[in-house]
Amino acid sequence: MxxxxxxxxxxxxxxxxxxxxxxxxxxxxxxxxxxxxxxxxxxxxxxxxxxxxxxxxxxxxxxGEGEMFVESDDDFFERIDRIMAGENETRKNMFKSLLYASDEDIEALARIIELFSNAKKD
Known part of the structure; x- marks a missing residue:
């Protein structure tokens, strides 16, 4: 198809x-x-x-792989909570917030991580 x-x-x-x-x-x-x-x-x-x-x-x-529709945000949040059992709420919320991040937000975060990584090398 x-x-x-x-x-x-x-x-x-x-x-x-x-x-x-x-x-x-x-x-x-x-x-x-x-x-x-x-x-x-x-x-x-x-x-x-x-x-x-x-x-x-x-x-x-x-x-064409997988199902037509994605799960709801609540399903994703529940899965994050299960995967990150024992982690603090701040860490869990960081991952949850990425569900709502725009492409531009994700690119900005990637640049910040790269800057941080490069600074640690110096």
Whole structure:
């Protein structure tokens, strides 16, 4: 199944028209139609928008592997709590906050970690 076919399957599962689906991610119905019919590729930005807006699993949308929808934030929080049993709350909350971080936030954090790492080497 192609990415376009997965977009169509998702849209149908959500019972959305081309227009309503496109509105939710900021594109027109013709763009969605072109993606579904293989006349246009799904951009990385649009892929992330779909995943964010509809709680779709990135791997499913891009490769077809896994389940269509991701778990809720509560499920992720519970999993973090189980994995980090015995850790302090501050450490757990640092990981939980990354669920809400934007791409720009993650890039900024990566730069800070790199700066810190380089400073320790000197």
């Amino acid at each position: 192609t990415q376009g076919e997965r977009v169509k399957e998702l849209r149908k599962t959500l019972s959305l028209t081309l227009e309503k689906f496109g509105q939710r991610i900021g594109v027109g119905k013709s763009t969605i139609s072109d993606i579904e019919n293989g006349r246009r590729s799904l951009s990385e930005h649009m892929t992330k928008s779909i995943c964010r807006e509809f709680s779709v699993d990135y791997m499913w949308l891009t490769t």
